[in-house]
Structure formats: C-alpha cells, structure tokens
Amino acid sequence: MSYSTVIPGLEGGPLLTNHPVFIKLLPLDGYMRPGTGFSGTPIMVQHGTGNPNSSAASEARWLVDDRASGSQQSYHYITDDKETWVCLPLNEHGWHAADSGGPGNMRGIACEMIESTAVWNDPARRAKCIENAAEIMGRTAARKKASGPEQHWAFNYMLPTNLRHDCPNKLRHVYINGRLAWGIYVERFEFYYNEEIASMGGKPVPTPEPATPIKAGDRVRVTENLNVRRGYGLSFPVIATLPAGTIANVGNDPDGRHAVDADGYTWINIAFGKDSGWAASSWLEKIAAPEPAPAPTPKGKSFEVLYGPIPVRKEPGFNGKIIGEFSVGSKGKVVDGPKQMDTLIWYLVDGDVDGWIPTGILKAVDVA
Numbered sequence: 001m002s003y004s005t006v007i008p009g010l011e012g013g014p015l016l017t018n019h020p021v022f023i024k025l026l027p028l029d030g031y032m033r034p035g036t037g038f039s040g041t042p043i044m045v046q047h048g049t050g051n052p053n054s055s056a057a058s059e060a061r062w063l064v065d066d067r068a069s070g071s072q073q074s075y076h077y078i079t080d081d082k083e084t085w086v087c088l089p090l091n092e093h094g095w096h097a098a099d100s101g102g103p104g105n106m107r108g109i110a111c112e113m114i115e116s117t118a119v120w121n122d123p124a125r126r127a128k129c130i131e132n133a134a135e136i137m138g139r140t141a142a143r144k145k146a147s148g149p150e151q152h153w154a155f156n157y158m159l160p161t162n163l164r165h166d167c168p169n170k171l172r173h174v175y176i177n178g179r180l181a182w183g184i185y186v187e188r189f190e191f192y193y194n195e196e197i198a199s200m201g202g203k204p205v206p207t208p209e210p211a212t213p214i215k216a217g218d219r220v221r222v223t224e225n226l227n228v229r230r231g232y233g234l235s236f237p238v239i240a241t242l243p244a245g246t247i248a249n250v251g252n253d254p255d256g257r258h259a260v261d262a263d264g265y266t267w268i269n270i271a272f273g274k275d276s277g278w279a280a281s282s283w284l285e286k287i288a289a290p291e292p293a294p295a296p297t298p299k300g301k302s303f304e305v306l307y308g309p310i311p312v313r314k315e316p317g318f319n320g321k322i323i324g325e326f327s328v329g330s331k332g333k334v335v336d337g338p339k340q341m342d343t344l345i346w347y348l349v350d351g352d353v354d355g356w357i358p359t360g361i362l363k364a365v366d367v368a
C-alpha cells in the first residue's frame with residue numbers, strides 16, 4: 001500500500017511512502033519552532049525516544065499539544081511501526097541535538113524513533129519501526145540533498161559524559177540476528193534514498209516559478225508573528241518580526257521582483273513602516289484592494305472652505321504645528337498635495353494663511 005503526503009517544506013511534491021504520514025505542526029512561536037532555516041546542507045539525525053510506553057501519535061500530542069511539558073525541543077518526524085508524524089516543516093531547523101547552535105540543531109533533520117517496550121520486544125513490530133524510520137529519513141534525504149544518516153550521539157559530545165545522550169539507544173545497542181540495529185537501519189535508509197532518487201528521475205528537484213496570487217501593489221495581512229528578512233531566503237538576516245495582524249504593502253525590489261521562490265517558500269517583498277524586506281507568503285493573506293490613490297494634485301485650482309473654523313498647519317497631519325485658521329468661506333489656491341497622514345488626505349494651500357489643511361473641509365473648484 002502506498003501513501004501520498006504533502007509534507008510542508010519538502011521540495012518535489014507529495015511524498016509517496018509505504019506507511020502513512022500525518023501532519024501535526026508546532027505553531028511558529030520562536031521558541032520550540034524558531035521558524036528559521038538550516039545554516040547549511042541539512043544532515044539527517046536519527047533519535048530514539050527512550051520512552052518505554054509511547055507511540056508516534058502520543059509523542060506528537062505531547063510535543064505539540066502539551067508543548068513538551070515546557071521544554072525547548074522539536075523535531076521533524078516521530079515514527080513507530082505504524083506511522084510517521086510531521087511536527088516541523090522540512091525547511092526549518094529544530095531543537096533536538098543538545099549541541100546548542102551546533103550543526104546537529106542548526107542543520108539537522110530529526111526523526112524520533114519510538115523505543116517502546118511493546119514495539120522493541122516484538123521482532124515484527126521492531127523491524128517495521130526501523131523500516132518506517134529508514135524510509136521517511138532516506139526519502140527525505142534524497143529530496144533535501146542531505147547528508148547522513150547520523151546518530152544524535154554524534155552531536156552532543158561537548159556535554160559531560162554523564163549528560164551525553166546515548167541516542168538512538170535501541171539502534172546503537174540492540175542486535176538483531178547478530179547484526180547491530182543501526183547497521184540494518186543504515187542499509188534500509190540507503191535503499192529508500194536510492195529509490196527516491198530514481199523516482200525523481202535521478203535529477204535534482206526543479207525549482208518552480210512562484211505561483212502566488214499576491215501581486216505588487218496588493219495589501220497583505222500577517223497571519224502569525226512573522227520574520228521579515230533582508231533578502232529572499234532563510235539565510236538572510238531577520239530585520240523585523242511583524243506581529244500577527246500587521247498590514248503591509250507588496251512592492252518590488254530594485255530588480256522589479258515582488259515574489260521569489262527559495263528554501264521552500266515563496267518570498268514576498270513587503271513594505272512596512274519605513275522599511276522593506278522579504279517575508280514568506282505562507283503567513284501573508286491578501287486583503288481588500290489597496291485604497292484608491294487620491295485624486296491628482298489639483299495644483300493651482302481654487303478652493304473654498306466649507307466647514308470651519310479649521311486650523312491651518314505647518315506640516316500635514318495632526319502633529320503639524322498650527323500656524324493659523326480658516327473660517328468658513330475662506331478662499332485660496334491649492335499649492336501641493338495630496339498627502340496621506342493620520343488617515344486623512346491633506347493639501348497645502350495658499351490663502352489668508354499658507355499651510356496644510358485636510359480634505360473634507362475644502363472644496364476645490366476649477367479656476368474660471
């Protein structure tokens with residue numbers, strides 16, 4: 001039986017596997033899921049849960065729903081003899097290798113293999129558990145052009161011996177028919193890696209053109225707290241984190257691009273405040289069309305103040321210094337504007353006083 005799953009952040013379309021794969025992503029919280037990409041070529045890192053009583057489903061619930069009881073940990077896959085659960089997108093790193101900002105965490109694609117007594121005391125279930133973990137990791141390695149597989153043990157050597165994780169414990173220590181389980185795992189990993197490469201036509205995964213409904217000039221709303229980067233890709237520095245609900249305008253970069261695909265995301269060029277940068281489209285939703293541009297400057301046209309008295313300001317906006325006042329019926333000419341400020345449209349006018357007044361109290365009329 002074959003299963004087809006779209007795995008977030010995994011290039012190349014749905015992944016076909018011999019066991020079912022379920023998605024249960026950690027929220028993008030900057031703590032368990034930092035939302036940042038790998039700092040280099042990904043490395044496949046295999047773990048074991050060390051838990052004598054859990055399943056992949058229960059471990060996924062503990063990680064995502066119970067938030068790992070408050071500990072800062074996260075991994076891409078949790079696998080047992082029945083299924084795999086995906087808890088991190090495959091283009092983001094997690095916290096699982098106990099090597100701080102080292103290559104295990106920053107470049108690792110992690111799989112937690114179930115080590116329950118029920119599975120590991122049953123030769124058939126144990127074999128399928130190894131097979132499933134080798135399959136999801138081997139196929140993923142092919143798609144990601146990743147290195148490995150490596151053991152968690154390879155990365156936390158800087159810890160004191162008594163704290164170093166002897167992980168994946170079962171694969172490292174259990175012998176099956178005279179063979180170390182790790183050797184069996186690696187053999188099956190390579191089998192699936194090669195099968196996946198063959199199914200890809202032996203070619204690298206093509207990079208598709210950006211296919212996004214977001215266009216330059218659109219307004220977008222940030223759906224979750226979102227990192228904005230200097231460039232289009234996870235390797236560029238974060239220049240701002242926009243809170244959910246922020247409204248931004250889609251623009252173009254100096255090369256005229258408003259959307260670029262990289263690192264598994266479509267990056268959108270957005271302007272916010274006085275800055276601009278690139279953000280992943282996955283957390284941007286298009287909102288109503290941009291407000292229509294104000295009418296062209298009616299420069300040189302005469303106006304009449306319909307409501308008053310109104311203050312005249314040195315600069316547009318309610319923070320502009322008041323330099324005079326127009327009463328109802330005051331007349332003059334429009335000199336500059338429109339300018340949008342404090343949700344109103346302002347015009348610089350030339351009358352009894354020269355300054356800025358908001359539209360709505362001024363009626364521009366054609367000069368005869």
Ligand SMILES: [Zn+2]
Pocket residue numbers: 046047048096152165167168
């Ligand atoms: Zn581990």
